[in-house]
Amino acid sequence: MKYTSPRDxxxxxxxxxxxxxxxxxxxxxxxxxxxxxxxxxxxxxxxxYRAFGARWVAGAIKNCPDDVPWHRVINxxxxxxxxxxxxxxQRKLLEAEGxxxxxxxxxxxxxxxxxxxxxxxxxxxxxx
DNA sequence: TCCTTGACTCAGA
DNA sequence: CTCTGAGCCAAGG
Numbered sequence: 680m681k682y683t684s685p686r687d688x689x690x691x692x693x694x695x696x697x698x699x700x701x702x703x704x705x706x707x708x709x710x711x712x713x714x715x716x717x718x719x720x721x722x723x724x725x726x727x728y729r730a731f732g733a734r735w736v737a738g739a740i741k742n743c744p745d746d747v748p749w750h751r752v753i754n755x756x757x758x759x760x761x762x763x764x765x766x767x768x769q770r771k772l773l774e775a776e777g778x779x780x781x782x783x784x785x786x787x788x789x790x791x792x793x794x795x796x797x798x799x800x801x802x803x804x805x806x807x
Numbered sequence: 808t809c810c811t812t813g814a815c816t817c818a819g820a
Numbered sequence: 821c822t823c824t825g826a827g828c829c830a831a832g833g
Contacts, residue, residue: 710815730828733815738830741814752814760814769814783821 691717695739698795702751705777706793707786709755710736716795751776751793757786 698716702708714732719725737760740749750772754760759769770780778791 714815727828730816731830732828734813734829735815737814749814754814755816762814765814 691735692739692742695736696743696747699740699743699747699749699752701795702748702793704748704751705791707751707753707757707773707778707788707791708793708795709753709788710734710740711755712792712795713752753786757788758784 694717695713698713699708710733711729713736714729717732719728719732733755736752740747740752743749750769753769759766761769770784773786774780778786780786
């Protein structure tokens with residue numbers, strides 16, 4: 680996967696989809712985490728990238744192809760960022776894969792969070 | 808061109 | 821735990 684320009688929306692989207700497709704059933708990931716897998720554009724520090732990346736990822740997921748498991752991508756709080764019917768649908772899809780929600784509609788990221796392909800993510804890389 | 812909005816996130820109260 | 825404000829980028833009116 681090659682990511683050349685920060686403005687290359689189409690290319691960025693494809694990378695996001697590609698990474699999203701790697702999320703195994705029964706696991707979840709966050710917009711920020713997916714963004715962390717993708718190299719920061721030149722001229723932007725990590726902090727800026729982390730902030731804008733999450734939104735780009737959200738936009739990419741929103742317009743993803745049918746073969747992308749969009750329901751496995753939630754926000755950093757372990758919650759579903761949707762409202763109405765779509766919220767219920769996403770929750771059902773996750774529960775069908777064995778992902779449990781607590782009484783506050785949240786997923787325990789310490790248990791279900793996907794840590795990526797080999798090198799993966801760790802707290803230092805996420806800047807936490 | 809300016810302004811608003813968004814499937815975001817973090818730090819602080 | 822919830823609510824705010826600030827920070828970022830892009831798209832659309």
